[in-house]
Every structure is written in C-alpha cells, then in structure tokens.
Amino acid sequence: MKKYVLLFTILSSVTSCSSKHLVYVQESSFGLNVSVGTEGVSKFSLGYDRDIFAIVPKKTDGQDAMSLLSVNKVVVKSLDDMSISEFVAGGAPAAKLAQDTEAVNKLRNKIYSSGGEK
C-alpha cells in the first residue's frame, strides 16, 4: 500500500506544478473523491459534493491577475440535465466591458431573459 501512496505523491508533485493557465471549475459529484490541485489545494469528500473554484496563476509584483467578467444563468434539473446561459470575458475584453455599464446591463438582460425568448 505504501508504494501506491508514494507513487500517487510523486505523480501529483510532478504534474501539479504551477501553471500559466487560468482555470475555472464547476463540479458536482456523488461518490468518493480524493484530489490535489495546484498550490497544494487538497480535497477529500464522500457522498454528494459541489465545488466551484478557480486557479489563478501567480503574478510578480506590479502585475495584475487576469481581469474576468462573467454573467451566468443556470437551471439545474438533475446532475447531468442542466440548461446554461453564460458569458465570460477575460483580459482586455473584460476590462473594456467592465467600464461600459450599458454594455454590461445589455449582457445581463440577454442572459437572464434567455429561455423566455424565441
């Protein structure tokens, strides 16, 4: 058993190095889950679990993390039956949109009214 734990630890440490990617995760599960994310974020769950998390790359002093703007509407009927309407912008488009209140309101209206339109 010890050698399997050691193997898991080695694989985790090698592959879970710091990334240059922004990662946003939404997860629903039923069962047993053991995991390790970047920067040593560990998890153990048994039964039903729902997670929403983001992994943001490290920045040096004076740098900004990626700007992000998101508008979402989700209707969940079951674990694998969900209706989603979402808009996500990152980087320059997000910064530009965030300064335009009218554009953001327009986006919100479109996203939240989806499902009622034809």
Place this chain on the structure above:
Amino acid sequence: MNIKNYILLLSAILSSGCSINNKGFPLLYKEEIVEPSKNNLSKQVKFTSFGIHIDTRSGFIINFGYIKRKYIYPLVTSNDSDCSNILDSAHHKKIPSDADRTPIKIVTNQAGLSGEFSPTFSGVFIGYRTRNVFISEATNSFTFYQSNFTQLGEQTCALVTKSEEKT
C-alpha cells in the same frame, strides 16, 4: 497473483472495451463534431466511451466505466473580438479549421473509477460526477458565450486573442 494471472486479468479488461486519447473500438466509443442548431463560432467535439479510457494529452487520465466529454475549441482572432455581438446577430456559423489546439471549455459526465494527473489537477474518484472546466492561458484575452436553453436554440461563441498576435 502471478504474472500470468495479471495478463489474463488485463486481457479480460481490455477486451471489454478500451479507448486511448479519444480513439477506440466503434462499439464502445463514439466521437463526433457537434454543430449547435443556431449560432456557432467554435469547434466542438464530443465523445462517449465505455470500458477503459486513457488520455495522455494533458497529463495522464485513466477512467474505468462510462465517460462523456465535450471539448469546445475557440476561434483564434488577431484582434480583441467580442462574443457579446453574437447575442444580437442571428445565424453566425463558423466552425474554425484553424481552431486553437487548446480547448477553452471541457464538459465531462462520468461514472465509475478515474485517476487524473494533469498540470493543474490530480486526483482519484469513484462514483458519478459532472464537471465543467474553463481554461485559458493567463496571457490571452478571450470572450465566451454559450446558451443551451431549448427555447432559444443552442448558441456558442469562443474567441481567443493570443498575446503575441495583438496589434
């Protein structure tokens, strides 16, 4: 258990179904390019697999059981294009041949046992789960829009501007 038994066990498992990097036996594996009914500015690939599925393209992932996964690849643009425009325009359809090789979104439904070792995530799971992963290089700009409300029809837009291509 001696080596012969291990080989027999492995053969039994492999003969029940196996796919590697989204390639496998047709009866137990299916891959298709998805085309949304309405607006689409992305490339979407969906696959379904039963048995063993191994993926080595981004780390090492192994699944025993059922897995359904959809990859959404963005259209790479040279300027800061914005998906918000697609909300007002009807019938945008373009499946990019020059889509980015890195998916911007991965939707997974799976049941069974899985082990996953990737640059950003490592773990072991037993049970049923659904997972939506949104991923982007930190230096890139992007906009993403998706709606699958049935009354509206499915719409998808994924546009990425790579940092070195900005003007």
